[in-house]
Amino acid sequence: MRQGVIEMAWTKKILRINLTEGTCQAEPLNMEWAGQYLGQRGLATKYLVEEVDPKCNPLGPENKLIMTTGPLTGTPASTAGRYSVVTKSPLTGALACSNSGGFIGNEIKNAGWDMIIFEGRSPIPVYLYLENEHAELVPAEDLWGKSVWETDELLHARYQDPLLRVACVGKSAEEGCLFACIVNDMHRAAGRSGVGTVMASKNLKAVAVRGTLGVGNLKDPRRFMQVVAEAKKVLADNPVTGQGLPTYGTQVLMNVINESGALPTRNMREVQFEGAEQVSGEAMHEPRKSDGRPNLTTNTACFGCTIACGRISTIDQNHFSVVNKPEYWINSGGVEYEAAWALGPDTGTADLDALTYCNFVCNEQGMDPITLGSTIAAAMELYQEGAITKEDTGGLELKFGDAEVLCKLVDLTGRGEGFGRDIGLGSQRLCEKYGRPELSMTVKKQEFPAYDPRGIQGMGLAYATSNRGACHLRGYTVASEIMGIPEKTDPLVTEGKAALVKAFQDATAAVDSAGICVFSTFAWTMEDIAPQVDAACEGDWSVEKMLETGERIWNMERKFNLEAGLTGADDTLPKRLLKEAAKTGPAKGMVVKLDEMLPEYYELRGWTADGVPTEETLSRLGL
Amino acid sequence: MLKALQIEPAKCTGCLQCELACSWENEQVFNPSKSRIKVFTFHDEGRFVPYTCTQCTEAWCMQTCPVDAIVINETTGAKEVIEEVCVGCKVCTIACPFGTINYNSSSGKVIKCDLCGGEPECAKACPTDAITYVDADHTGLARMRAHAAGGD
Numbered sequence: 001m002r003q004g005v006i007e008m009a010w011t012k013k014i015l016r017i018n019l020t021e022g023t024c025q026a027e028p029l030n031m032e033w034a035g036q037y038l039g040q041r042g043l044a045t046k047y048l049v050e051e052v053d054p055k056c057n058p059l060g061p062e063n064k065l066i067m068t069t070g071p072l073t074g075t076p077a078s079t080a081g082r083y084s085v086v087t088k089s090p091l092t093g094a095l096a097c098s099n100s101g102g103f104i105g106n107e108i109k110n111a112g113w114d115m116i117i118f119e120g121r122s123p124i125p126v127y128l129y130l131e132n133e134h135a136e137l138v139p140a141e142d143l144w145g146k147s148v149w150e151t152d153e154l155l156h157a158r159y160q161d162p163l164l165r166v167a168c169v170g171k172s173a174e175e176g177c178l179f180a181c182i183v184n185d186m187h188r189a190a191g192r193s194g195v196g197t198v199m200a201s202k203n204l205k206a207v208a209v210r211g212t213l214g215v216g217n218l219k220d221p222r223r224f225m226q227v228v229a230e231a232k233k234v235l236a237d238n239p240v241t242g243q244g245l246p247t248y249g250t251q252v253l254m255n256v257i258n259e260s261g262a263l264p265t266r267n268m269r270e271v272q273f274e275g276a277e278q279v280s281g282e283a284m285h286e287p288r289k290s291d292g293r294p295n296l297t298t299n300t301a302c303f304g305c306t307i308a309c310g311r312i313s314t315i316d317q318n319h320f321s322v323v324n325k326p327e328y329w330i331n332s333g334g335v336e337y338e339a340a341w342a343l344g345p346d347t348g349t350a351d352l353d354a355l356t357y358c359n360f361v362c363n364e365q366g367m368d369p370i371t372l373g374s375t376i377a378a379a380m381e382l383y384q385e386g387a388i389t390k391e392d393t394g395g396l397e398l399k400f401g402d403a404e405v406l407c408k409l410v411d412l413t414g415r416g417e418g419f420g421r422d423i424g425l426g427s428q429r430l431c432e433k434y435g436r437p438e439l440s441m442t443v444k445k446q447e448f449p450a451y452d453p454r455g456i457q458g459m460g461l462a463y464a465t466s467n468r469g470a471c472h473l474r475g476y477t478v479a480s481e482i483m484g485i486p487e488k489t490d491p492l493v494t495e496g497k498a499a500l501v502k503a504f505q506d507a508t509a510a511v512d513s514a515g516i517c518v519f520s521t522f523a524w525t526m527e528d529i530a531p532q533v534d535a536a537c538e539g540d541w542s543v544e545k546m547l548e549t550g551e552r553i554w555n556m557e558r559k560f561n562l563e564a565g566l567t568g569a570d571d572t573l574p575k576r577l578l579k580e581a582a583k584t585g586p587a588k589g590m591v592v593k594l595d596e597m598l599p600e601y602y603e604l605r606g607w608t609a610d611g612v613p614t615e616e617t618l619s620r621l622g623l
Numbered sequence: 624m625l626k627a628l629q630i631e632p633a634k635c636t637g638c639l640q641c642e643l644a645c646s647w648e649n650e651q652v653f654n655p656s657k658s659r660i661k662v663f664t665f666h667d668e669g670r671f672v673p674y675t676c677t678q679c680t681e682a683w684c685m686q687t688c689p690v691d692a693i694v695i696n697e698t699t700g701a702k703e704v705i706e707e708v709c710v711g712c713k714v715c716t717i718a719c720p721f722g723t724i725n726y727n728s729s730s731g732k733v734i735k736c737d738l739c740g741g742e743p744e745c746a747k748a749c750p751t752d753a754i755t756y757v758d759a760d761h762t763g764l765a766r767m768r769a770h771a772a773g774g775d
Contacts, residue, residue, distance in 0.1 A: 075653050076643040076748065103639075110654060163656070186666060214646065214654030225647075236750065246636075297669035301638035306750035308636035312669035331669030 009071040009218050009536040010034060015113045015135055017128060019202050020061060020120030024128075024135035029114050035539055036622060038546075040070035041097050042513035042553040044086040044115060048095070049556060051117075054563035058090040058194075059201040061121035067108065067167070067207065068116075070515020074109035074215035074304075075224070077532050078232045079517035081106050081303025083184075089193035090201075091178045091371070091426055092444045092469040094561045098181070098195045099473070099512060100167075101302030101310075102188030107165040110211030118202060127155070127168070127206035132213055140205040147171055147364045148183045149327075155208045168206035169196040170366030175416025176200075177424035179371035187333025187363040188302065193446060193468050196366050224535035231528045232306050238523035240483070245309035245519065246299050250337035251281030253450070260482055260491065261585020262455030263341065264448065266348045266400050267377040268441045268574075271452045271582045275350025279340050283352055290316050295352055297331050307519060311336060313356050321357035321407045328360055335359045338472065341450035342373025343410075347380060348400035358410040365414030371426055374447035376409050378427035378439050379419075387434045393419045441577075444469035444570050453577055455587035456481050458489070458497040461597040464571045465501065467557040473518055475504035485522055492586065494593045498600035509557075510550035552621040555605075555613050559623065568611025571598060625700050627759035628736075628743060630673050634753035637664055637671035644748035648739055657727065659736040660745045660754075673754055675745070676723040676736040678702055684715035684724045684735065700759065701738040709733055 012029045030047075037043040044066040056062040065087040072080035083105030089096035108116065111132050125144040126137045143151050148170040155166050165185060173180030173196040180196030181189040190196075218224050235241040244252045257263045258276035265273040277283060284296040293314065301308035313334025315322050322328040335343070335355050339362065343355045362369045376398075382388045383398035390397060396405055396419065412420025422430055427447055431440040441448050446469025453460030458477035466474040477500050481491035489500060507526055511518055514533050521529075526543045534541035572578075577592045602609060606617030613623075642658035650657045660675035682702045685693040692708035693715065695701070704724075709732040715724050716733060724735040736743075738756075746756040757764070 076640055076647070078640075078750075106655075110656070212654065212656035214650065214652035214657065216652040221651075232750065298671075299636060300669075300671070301636035303639055304643060305636075305638050306640060308638060308751070310636075314669075330667040332666070 009075060009215070010039070011109065011112050011114050011215075011217070013113055015116045015130070017116060017118045017135070017137070018120050019118060019122040019126070019137070019204060022122070022137055024137065026133070036549070037553060038071065038510065038513040038533070038549050039114070040068050040073070040082065040084050040513045040515050041086065041099070042509060042549065044068035044084060045095065045097060045553065045557060045560070047115070047117065048086050048088070049560045052088060054088070054560050055565065056088060058088040058093065058198060061202070063088050063198060065118045065195070065198050065202065066115060069105050069109045069114055070513060071537050072532065073515035074106045075218070075228070075536065076304055077228050077516065077536070078235055078304060078306040079302070079520045080515045081305060082512075082515050082517055083108065084512065085182055085190040085195040087195055087198045088564070089195070089468065090197050091194040092446050093564055094444055094469060094566055095467055095557050096193035096195050096198070097468060098190035098192050100182070100184055100188050100190040101305070101517060102185035103303045104165045104167045104184040104207075104209060105515070106303045107209040107211045109215050110213055111209055112211065112213045116207070118204060121201065122203035125203045125205050127204065127208060130207065130209045132211060143205045144174065145171060148366050149186065149364050151206055152186055155206060159208070161210060164208055164210050166206055166208050168366075169200045170364060170414065172365045172367045172414050172416060172424065173197050173200035175421070175424065177367060177413060177416060178426050178429070179368040179424075181366045181368050183363055183366045189363065189366070189368070191368045192370065192471065218536045219538050220535045224532070227531040227535050231524060231532055234528055235306055235520065235523050240485070240522040241307045241520065245307050245522070248281030248284070249299065249309045249311045251284060251311070251335065251340055253337045254280035254340060255282065256482065257451060260455055261582060261587045262452040262482075262491070263345050264441070264450065264452040265345045267346060267374075267381040267439065268448070268452060268576055269381070270584065271455055271587060272584050273345035273348075273350075276345060278350045279344040279352050279355055284311065284313065284334065288316050290318050295356060296334060302517070305517065309519060315356050315360070316353050319353040319357070320404060321354055328357065332360055333363050338449045339369035339373070342370045342377075342447075343406065344373075346373050346377040347406055349403050349406050350401070351403040354403035354407055357407055361410050361414050367414060370449050371447045372410065372413060372423070374441055375423050375427040375430055376406060378431055378441065379409070379423060381439050382431065382434050382436060385436065385439070387436045392422070392434075438575050441574055442470055443573060444566065446470050451478055452582070453573065453592045454582040454590050455585060456491045457494050457592060457597070458491070458500050460573060460577065460592035460594055461497055461501045461601060462504070464573055464594055464598065465505075465601060467554065467561060474508060475501050476508070476518065477501055477504050479504075479522065483522070486525055492590065494596040498597050498604055501597075501601060502604050505554055506547050506550035508550070509553040510546040513549065513553060548621070552623065555617065555621055555623055558613060559618070562612060568602075571611055625759040626741070626756050627678065627762055628675065628738070628746065629755045629757045629762045629765070631753050631765070632670060632672040634751045635662060635671040635673055636751055637662055638750065640748040640750060641673060641745035641754055644744040648744040649734070657729070657734070659734055674723070676702070677721070678736075678738070683718040683720060687714050687718040689714065696737070696740070699738045699741045702735070703737040704733055704735055706730070706732050
């Protein structure tokens with residue numbers, strides 16, 4: 001440790017790119033903010049709320065887009081290779097903060113940067129080439145219109161550098177799809193809320209990074225290595241992170257959630273899917289009848305992750321989706337649970353090869369598979385209800401369970417063609433356009449992930465109050481309600497759920513802000529995480545301080561959303577979940593009893609009955 | 624007993640913990656670009672392959688060094704670079720058929736795996752036992768056992 005220097009496992013440098021002016025400038029990281037918001041999600045959001053008008057047009061030059069690492073990113077702390085993209089969302093109008101693994105986060109950190117802030121809008125398509133301190137905006141007319149996979153290949157060929165890491169947008173973002181992702185390392189994505197759409201609106205096609213400076217600057221390296229080793233052992237010894245996730249990936253959940261009666265099916269009309277087993281994690285291991293190979297080739301890890309839940313899959317070469325398309329006869333990112341659910345059970349499709357194909361296209365063209373699948377499910381219900389017809393769809397019959405139609409819609413949306421342009425609106429705008437807004441399964445215009453809250457009541461509250469619209473990664477009470485982590489609660493009762501949701505939300509905000517993957521928390525508690533942060537970062541990063549930091553971040557995000565025009569009235573769920581009871585399974589006869597949880601939640605948060613943080617709460621948290 | 628690194632690519636997940644451990648041990652910084660062991664990803668095939676120096680008996684790098692900067696560690700059998708002697712001529716990097724000795728522009732010397740003096744950090748850091756440190760005369764033992772178990 002150097003004398004008189006604050007050791008924060010930070011590079012303490014921000015790269016500010018003004019796309020309008022074409023300038024790239026270094027500036028020091030605000031270390032006072034780092035002490036209050038830790039890093040990644042929290043710290044980048046602090047920058048955004050200070051620099052961006054909450055009422056701005058998300059796709060205008062006045063919005064900013066921040067790529068951010070955490071203090072533990074680039075260290076051997078397990079799962080700490082994460083990075084996030086923070087901006088204002090064009091899908092929700094709220095804050096967007098999308099987290100991705102892969103390798104680009106470490107590469108940015110190794111190049112010497114904690115954060116890259118993009119502002120303005122480039123007059124022509126450009127990409128950022130970043131090699132340590134050398135940052136350069138390069139014209140990208142030749143890349144515009146290319147897919148993620150083509151862009152990745154072209155940039156690697158141009159620089160003749162196999163170790164170059166690329167994050168970029170595909171065609172969908174350029175065509176204005178409102179749920180476009182930023183894909184890095186071919187098949188990892190900052191997936192939700194349309195962060196890729198914002199990137200494309202700035203005429204920024206890609207970020208290509210090579211970092212060789214290293215990450216160090218730890219407060220107490222010896223203690224850090226010791227606590228990191230102990231924490232890795234906790235992951236290895238835990239049945240979920242040591243066995244379940246490496247073997248089945250997040251797809252370990254498909255059968256479990258179906259049995260719990262919480263697998264949203266056919267646009268959330270039902271809560272159990274008869275074909276769940278055929279698209280489950282177990283099914284991915286079964287040899288295919290046609291070629292004798294299983295869907296799953298191997299599991300894979302993001303940077304520094306000792307869990308390795310990622311899926312590497314192939315599609316059967318004889319499957320209708322890839323006949324005469326050898327570009328898809330490769331190994332690439334296979335379906336994870338949320339994608340498998342949205343493309344599968346929610347559209348009523350039980351064809352694993354078709355889902356894998358759609359997943360490949362989502363990676364290739366940069367689309368959020370959750371919103372995509374849910375929007376297709378809504379379109380299928382609109383079609384069944386007669387609200388849209390073959391004339392609207394260009395002749396396609398949108399029937400639930402039709403794998404060929406599913407694949408066609410995914411293709412069209414990826415390229416921004418035909419009815420795919422309507423799908424690219426997301427389900428809320430789609431259902432409004434065709435006069436049936438109640439058929440959109442969204443909160444704050446963002447689609448639900450794969451847990452029906454009628455069968456997991458806490459998730460109902462978590463969805464309703466999430467700061468980025470419906471989302472499983474802001475307060476994953478599924479862990480407690482279904483898996484018994486850290487302790488089992490009854491998924492069908494509402495008592496105690498307000499406190500549970502708040503605790504998960506605050507803890508998750510702190511975990512994200514350290515640069516750690518939230519999946520680590522299947523095994524780690526804050527007692528495992530805080531010592532790793534504390535050994536790396538100056539200051540006393542106790543469990544209490546981590547949780548207080550999480551609560552501060554949550555309230556800061558809330559404040560931004562309220563200033564953007566959202567209100568407590570937006571903390572609700574679609575009528576279907578509040579009025580139409582689950583038809584089968586353990587939750588049969590139940591709706592989400594949100595009104596039993598929400599007032600208590602507001603009170604626990606120190607918010608008014610309208611969901612506004614009180615002056616007292618804000619001042620307690622230093623906001 | 625002389626020991627050697629044994630690498631089993633089928634077990635590798637591509638997490639790079641080995642590269643982090645190697646660069647920390649040798650450079651006191653987490654920096655994959657300064658690692659003596661590298662993991663190669665073959666994306667389209669879905670394969671990850673760690674690769675490093677195999678400590679050749681008649682090591683090309685050692686034979687070719689004009690200043691005798693590469694010597695045998697009698698305990699571990701590793702071919703080690705003596706930094707004070709190395710002049711950074713890079714002839715060894717040309718001689719090595721496997722590419723496992725490389726120039727380090729930060730120090731102006733070459734770097735290669737030295738088995739960490741008999742306790743290789745990469746093997747300790749590997750979460751899946753894709754890299755192990757085993758009896759040098761029996762690196763095939765696990766595979767022999769697997770085949771033996773499958774045979775009649």
